[in-house]
Amino acid sequence: MAQSLESIPNNVDLSSDRRLQRALEQWQPNFLQWWKEVGPDGFQRHQVYLRTAISVEANGWAHFNFVRMPEYRWGIFLEPKSERKIGFGDLMGEPVWDEVPGEHRNALRRIIVTQADTEPASVEQQRQLGKTCPSMYDLRNLFQVNVEEGRHLWAMVYLLHRFFGRDGREEADELLQRRSGSHDKPRILNAFNEPIDDWLSFFMFAMFTDRDGKYQLAALAQSGFDPLARTTRFMLTEEAHHLFVGETGVDRIVQRCGELAAAGKDARKEGAVPFELIQKYINLWFSLSLDLFGGEVSSNAADFFAAGLKGRFREDTLGEHKAMGQIYRMEVPEGGELVEQEVPLRNAMNEVLRDEYVKDCQRALDRWNKTLASAGATGMRLRLPHRRFHRGVGPCAGLYFDPEGRFIPEQEWKAREGEWLPTAEDRAFVKSLMHPVIERGKMASWIAPPPKGINGMPIDFEYVKPPEA
Ligand code: BYC
Numbered sequence: 001m002a003q004s005l006e007s008i009p010n011n012v013d014l015s016s017d018r019r020l021q022r023a024l025e026q027w028q029p030n031f032l033q034w035w036k037e038v039g040p041d042g043f044q045r046h047q048v049y050l051r052t053a054i055s056v057e058a059n060g061w062a063h064f065n066f067v068r069m070p071e072y073r074w075g076i077f078l079e080p081k082s083e084r085k086i087g088f089g090d091l092m093g094e095p096v097w098d099e100v101p102g103e104h105r106n107a108l109r110r111i112i113v114t115q116a117d118t119e120p121a122s123v124e125q126q127r128q129l130g131k132t133c134p135s136m137y138d139l140r141n142l143f144q145v146n147v148e149e150g151r152h153l154w155a156m157v158y159l160l161h162r163f164f165g166r167d168g169r170e171e172a173d174e175l176l177q178r179r180s181g182s183h184d185k186p187r188i189l190n191a192f193n194e195p196i197d198d199w200l201s202f203f204m205f206a207m208f209t210d211r212d213g214k215y216q217l218a219a220l221a222q223s224g225f226d227p228l229a230r231t232t233r234f235m236l237t238e239e240a241h242h243l244f245v246g247e248t249g250v251d252r253i254v255q256r257c258g259e260l261a262a263a264g265k266d267a268r269k270e271g272a273v274p275f276e277l278i279q280k281y282i283n284l285w286f287s288l289s290l291d292l293f294g295g296e297v298s299s300n301a302a303d304f305f306a307a308g309l310k311g312r313f314r315e316d317t318l319g320e321h322k323a324m325g326q327i328y329r330m331e332v333p334e335g336g337e338l339v340e341q342e343v344p345l346r347n348a349m350n351e352v353l354r355d356e357y358v359k360d361c362q363r364a365l366d367r368w369n370k371t372l373a374s375a376g377a378t379g380m381r382l383r384l385p386h387r388r389f390h391r392g393v394g395p396c397a398g399l400y401f402d403p404e405g406r407f408i409p410e411q412e413w414k415a416r417e418g419e420w421l422p423t424a425e426d427r428a429f430v431k432s433l434m435h436p437v438i439e440r441g442k443m444a445s446w447i448a449p450p451p452k453g454i455n456g457m458p459i460d461f462e463y464v465k466p467p468e469a
Contacts, residue, residue, distance in 0.1 A: 009075035116156030134444035140463035206246025222311030258375030271445035
């Protein structure tokens with residue numbers, strides 16, 4: 001059932017802008033068609049216990065009730081307007097813009113389209129997962145993430161329609177035409193074309209790839225283009241749940257693996273994920289997600305910063321905001337060895353953001369290692385690979401490094417790749433574990449139960465109800 005435009009919760013006074021309303025009215029059926037074609041496969045008539053944002057107030061952004069996914073109320077919400085000034089770059093201290101400045105139109109459109117493209121891409125990547133959910137609790141979390149990625153697409157499409165005229169409308173249409181993994185019309189960023197057909201990959205994606213989203217959104221939340229800053233600020237509140245799903249999902253897999261090891265049992269025989277496979281999937285998804293920050297040295301990033309389009313993580317808490325006359329030292333490969341290079345700080349902004357991301361990932365790894373220790377799995381320790389390992393973007397792309405970041409020859413990479421990254425057999429084994437567990441409160445053999453349910457509900461709550469006969 002299609003929703004009418006009046007039912008789109010929003011705080012942007014949609015009804016007062018006829019042109020915008022018409023544009024969104026045309027886009028909406030195409031969005032629903034896209035959702036039907038490449039959104040979650042199955043479960044569309046089920047009643048799912050979902051959180052819907054109905055306003056930006058403390059009591060409005062997390063409204064829980066049972067909803068059929070196609071009837072989810074995808075809303076448009078911007079944080080309330082405040083007297084912000086541009087907080088960094090060459091225009092620091094000037095008032096933020098309510099409209100797109102002509103000279104930044106192309107750059108802003110490109111940033112918004114790149115951000116927007118990831119949202120439907122992730123829904124497409126995850127579309128088959130419902131059929132092999134490890135529990136009803138996890139099934140509900142998957143669908144929560146999916147509908148909110150849909151809302152984040154709406155958030156970006158609103159900006160395109162409202163501020164970018166005909167170009168914006170065309171870009172909004174193309175967002176529904178590209179497809180994750182497609183040969184002809186792939187999604188823009190590489191990690192969003194990788195298949196996610198098992199739940200270990202899903203939790204890794206929600207942990208590592210969604211976390212890139214957190215840092216990119218945080219950088220855009222500083223933008224001088226105020227509607228972008230205000231909408232990304234609100235998206236960040238929802239993003240926290242996606243990161244929770246990923247980090248705790250991996251943690252529960254780690255816990256099960258650690259408990260079995262402590263009991264002297266073989267994870268494979270017990271239908272759980274062996275330790276070395278968890279490590280390989282970390283190596284894969286961490287390295288793929290590092291690429292999403294762009295090249296280590298980037299004139300695009302310098303231009304975005306100078307122009308006040310994209311700041312640093314928590315720019316407002318930093319001591320200075322111009323990043324002029326400062327250097328960032330990094331080791332880069334040159335002629336077969338690593339040399340230290342001094343890069344003007346503005347050109348290193350992608351790397352500066354990546355630094356924050358790596359710290360955050362390390363925090364999660366420390367937590368998983370604590371889980372292993374508390375389970376009694378002494379001697380098991382998960383590690384983040386070096387940031388040079390398995391890179392497809394930046395100066396390390398096309399070169400070979402081991403997980404410690406040491407240069408290795410191509411033959412060694414070829415001989416040892418299977419020790420570090422999932423092989424076809426590893427993927428087949430993980431897939432063989434994926435059987436649907438849908439009875440209330442039950443968990444698959446490879447994952448520990450969560451410590452508590454959603455929104456104060458018990459773990460065995462009926463989070464997903466079959467369609468009424
Ligand atoms: N794949 O100057 P460079 C999320 C291209 S995730 C393919 O180093 P720049 C979410 C680049 O386009 C967050 N191509 O990069 C997560 C450029 O091409 P041209 C998404 C890539 O521009 C889970 C060339 O390489 N948000 O929200 O400084 C579920 C040189 O680029 C890649 C954003 O990304 C790549 N990985 O930075 C749901 C924020 N990386 O110009 C949602 C918006 C680079 O030579 N995007 N290239 O043709 C940006 O701010 C920037 O575009 C990037 C790249 C940070 C992505």
